[in-house]
Amino acid sequence: MTTLPLVIHWFRQDLRLADNPALVAATQRGRVLPLYVLDDGSAGEEKTGAAARWWLHHSLKSLNQSFADRLCVRMGNAETIVPLLASTHNAAAVFWNRCYEPWRQAQDEKIKKILNSEGVEVYCCNGALLWEPQQTLKADGTPYKIFMPFYRNGCWGASPPRKPQPAPVTLKPAELITAQQSARDIDNLNLLPAIRWDRQLIPHWNISEAAAQKLLFDFVSEKLKHYKTGRDFPAQGQVSRLSPYLHAGQLSPNQAWHAAQVQVQRWRDIGDTYAVDNAAHFFSELGWREFSHSLLYHVPRLPDDNLQEKFNRFPWRDDEEALHRWQRGQTGFPIVDAGMRELWQTGYMHNRLRMIVGSFLVKNLLVHWHYGKRWFWDCLVDADLANNSVGWQWIAGCGADAAPYFRIFNPVMQGQKFDSSGEYTRHYVPELEKIPDRYLFNPWEAPATVLSAAGVVLGKNYPHPLCDLKASRVRALAAFAALKK
Ligand SMILES: Cc1cc2nc3c(=O)[nH]c(=O)nc-3n(C[C@H](O)[C@H](O)[C@H](O)COP(=O)(O)OP(=O)(O)OC[C@H]3O[C@@H](n4cnc5c(N)ncnc54)[C@H](O)[C@@H]3O)c2cc1C
Known part of the structure; x- marks a missing residue:
């Protein structure tokens, strides 16, 4: 009887078993040593932020269970650790799925060599x-810089995304790690904060591959x-x-894309054009994720440098x-404060709010987008270098x-338009629960009697509003006009 060779699957942003191409290939080759390496030193400024570390801790616990407590967890420079493990265990091959952060791309090349x-x-x-x-380039071989042509020609013009694969059936992790050791090694990564502010995030999330699948199923059947x-x-x-889930890889974009496509086909069959049209927008948002990653890949300075140099x-x-009042949700603009508090309390912020609070910081307050990007990086459970950098530059x-x-964005009008009932903001x-709708987004304009009746x-x-909306708008436009001179 021949013994199968030992191979390593190095997990990074692909913390799942299903639709994991590198893992499937590894299991076909031999007995798999599943590995995760936390390499903060190599990531430098881009090391995983606090909320995403919390997510990572629970993700690794869940992944470890999927491997019958045999996940090998290490902390340190992956350039040393991966080759050392390969030689210690006489591994025949190492498998991984590609990541697109510039530091990881450079590191991957070194480790491969x-x-x-x-x-x-x-x-x-x-x-x-x-x-x-490389699959979404223009006809002349250069990358798209504008989303619509990227999406229409680059994405839809390329071959359709591959269909998701099931989890490997014969997943036998190499028994090189004991269950106690694995659990202890995850705890020793110290991914949870010392002051346990993360407890407030717990009720909002269920962190596992199975939970990602359920969320996708519910979304496609009820909300798409x-x-x-x-x-x-x-x-x-x-x-x-x-x-x-998409960032940490509990879900692959192919799983999301195809689940939605199957549903769309059902609607096409019954002629439900309203539903088909609504779903098209979901594909284009997944397209923005692709666009952001393509930009990061082709323009590695994206996280730091203004792409338009005049800025x-x-x-x-x-x-x-x-900045401090913005971070704490104490700007005195209720829709901005609601967004910033959602972020702090749940680790997530709705996209409309990301745009409102972002515009307020960089335009009304004229604070550099780097500060916003860094705060999001630390507070978002979905903090993603490509999406966050493109979002802030946008x-x-x-x-x-x-x-x-x-x-x-005018935060009063945005509130009135996108939260007209005030449900989200309240x-x-x-504090503003009892303020009538008319003054909910501009309490400073409410008569004293209204404020007093609402207990405000x-x-x-x-707080009083942090700035005068009209004056700060004029100031921002003047600063912008000066760039053109
Ligand atoms: C200033 C700013 C910062 C942002 N930072 C991040 C970030 O760190 N991580 C992150 O994943 N997204 C970021 N986004 C994009 C977007 O806000 C989130 O992806 C979205 O709100 C996530 O919620 P959802 O999963 O319910 O999205 P849905 O509306 O359900 O969209 C489905 C998926 O499409 C992708 N997507 C949607 N909108 C965008 C977008 N504008 N750009 C790129 N991908 C998108 C996401 O993967 C998302 O999960 C940022 C946007 C802005 C304006």
Whole structure:
């Protein structure tokens, strides 16, 4: 009887068993040593933020269970650890799914060279994107910089995304790690914060591959039909909330894409054009994820540098007090405060709110988008280098395909339009619960009698507005106009 060779599957942002191309290939090759390495040193400034670390802790616990407590967990430089494990266990090959952060791309190349030089084979697959950046180039071989042509021609013009694969049937992890050791090693990564603010996140999430599948199923069967109509209204809960699962890889984009496509085909068969049209918008949002990753791959300076260089001369303001009030949801603009508190309390923020609070920070307060990006990075459970960087460059107007700078969201009108019943805002800003709808988004304009009847004392139990909306808008437009000179 021949013994199968030992191979390593190195997990990164693919923390699942189903539709994991590199894992499938590894199981076909031999007995699998499943490995996770926390490498903060190599990530540097881009090391996983606090809320995403909390997510990672629970993800690893869940993945470990899927491997009958045999997940090998290490902390340190992957460049040393992966080759060392391969040689210690005489591994024939190492398998991984590609990631697109510039630091990981560089590290992967180095590790591949080391392993190959030691006679260990390396297999890399695409497990994170519907189309990899090289598949969506223009006819002249250069990358798209504008979303619509990228999506229409680059994505839809390429071959359809591969169908998801089931989890490997014969998943026998190599028994090199004891159950106690594995659980202890996950705890020793110290991914949970010392002060346990993360407890408030717990009721909002169920972190496992199975939970991701259930969320996808519920979304496709109940919400996809009204996605386009409802996606901008935070109180309607019409969005999928799949982003943290997609980032950590408990769900693959192919699983999301195909589950939605199957449902769309049913609607096409019965001629439900309303549902088909609504669902089309979901595909284009997945397209934005692809676009962001393609931009990051082709423009590695995206997380730090303004893509439009004229913004290097923009007169950003240093205003620690304003930044602090924005971070804490104490700006005195109820819709902004609601968004920032949702982020703090749940680790997530609805997309409409990400745009409103982002515009407020970079335009009304003139605070550099880097500060917003960093706060999101630390607080979002779905913090993702590509999506977060593109999101902030879009909001600041300095990105490749960005909102024009002069489009400054008015937080009062945004609240009135997208949360007209006030349900979302009152939930996160309970101080204003009794304020009538008419003044909910502009309490500073409410007559004293209205404030008093609602139990609101501005400056005491709810802040005065941090800035004057009209004046700050004029100031932002003047700063922008100066760039053109
Ligand atoms: C300033 C700013 C920062 C952002 N930071 C992040 C981030 O760190 N991580 C992150 O995943 N998304 C980020 N986004 C994009 C978007 O807000 C979230 O992906 C979305 O709100 C997640 O909620 P959902 O899963 O319910 O989305 P749905 O509306 O259900 O969309 C489905 C999926 O499509 C993708 N998607 C949707 N909108 C976008 C978008 N604009 N850009 C890229 N992908 C998108 C996500 O993977 C999402 O899970 C940011 C947006 C802005 C404006």
